[in-house]
Amino acid sequence: MEAILAAAANIFDPSTLLVLAIGTVVGLFVGALPGLSSTMGVALCIPITFGMDPANALVLLGAIYTSSVFGGSITAILLRTPGTDASIATTFDGYPMAQRGEGAQAIGMALVASLIGGVFSVCVLLFVAPPLSRLALLFGPQEYVYLTIFGMISILGVSGGNPTKAFISAALGLLLATVGFDLFTGYPRLTFGQDELFEGVPLLPALIGIFSVSQAISLCTGEADIGAGNMIKTKGRTLPAWSVIRRCGRTLFKSSLIGSAIGILPGAGTSVAAFISYDEARRRSKTPEAFGKGEIEGVAAPEAANNAVTGGSLVPALTLGIPGNAVTAVFIGGLTIHGLVPGPRLFTDHAEIVYTLILSLFLANLAFAALGLFAAPWVARVVKVPSAVLGPTIIVFSVIGSYALRNSLFDVWLVLGFGVLGYFMERWRIPGAPLVIALVLGPILETNLRRSLQISGGDWMIFFTSPLSYAIMALIVLTLAYPIFARRQQKKREQAAS
16 A cells, blocks of 8 residues: 555656656557557657656556557548557448548547546556466466466467467567577577677567567558548537447446456457457447447447557566567566566565556546547648658667667667568568567576476476466466367358358
8 A cells, every 4th residue: 555655646746747748649649650559659669768767667658558559549530540450440430430520529439438448457457466466476487387388379369360470470589589698507599609699689679670660661661651641520529428428338348348358368459359349349239230330339349448458468467477468568678678577576576666657557548538639630640741751760769769778789780680570571471479479478488497397306297286387277278279169150150141
């Protein structure tokens, strides 16, 4: 309780409020720019936090994360150009509403749904994370091995429908995770005589290269042109009437619950939550035929879900050190740069900082709601920024940010190298998120695997002696079995329909 009170006092410090406001504005614009993403926004801003207080640094990153998810809905509704993949489902009914002249109402519902989903997920984070962190103290190295494998298996959730390419990406990430000194023998591995690689592949250059520079290259080559034609003008009131909100109440609650639950599962993400919630809302609706033609409930469902993922995805990241998605993988990088090690001890050793982050997410949701209410039409105009200007600007900031980490030109070359790698991965439809998640989880897996075998004297039966291990094994089996079950159910429905 003392930590929460101290965190509440930190939140209302003028410098913290200023950082929160800046993060909210940056997140809105990053989210609204097609081709950019929450992951890229957080990764680009990590270098800016080097000289900041750790609490304020996390507040900035958290505000960018939450507001960027909502920012994507503005251009999705007004331009049928989703700023992020989380807002793809919002275009299904948001854009038809805008075509009818109801763009303001659609943005208003997206704003209300995002606020409800975001606040709901922060409540989940506040009440679920602390007891989960206490439970995590019971985890030994063998349990962490299974937990890391669970996170790796869940990469299927970010595979974009192609698990083979996801595993290729993850395998490359695991290979890169072996670079550097062997922690148990002190022998350098795959460093090729480069002193800068003795501590392993730096996470930040990899993140900035894969998620930022690769997109900047696409913008420079014209492959990710963000021009989107004429913006539909909005008219009428923005905030939906209370009767409309009440009609969508069940959908808002259910979508917030779905989004938070999916966020907690490692590997799933905002787009998965948005599509599942949209489909559930349509299936349970009394007028499913209205969906896709401008049904306001079709805007409420995905927006509540994708914003609910934000708080949920931070639960495994903060308590177990397991990234829930690509954004939280970047977030873990931000934590470690400031000397904060994600895991169960984070809530005891740095409780005040963690609760400052959690409480700031409440304010961040209120801030993007207030700002979005008045600034949505203006934010939508950022798509008019020429790609020829935006791409080089991103590369410049990426180079500066990577150099600032260790004042090393080697890191700059790493960023550019990972940028080229990410560009070709994007062209070949190989997702970058599994690579980053594997790069984060690889050292955890190796360290705990070897530590377990040291404890047992090389006896592999140590992995079959703990009830917690069996529980996580069951989760792994369910994770592997669910896609097979879902495909069979889909085939049955298709056969019944034909």
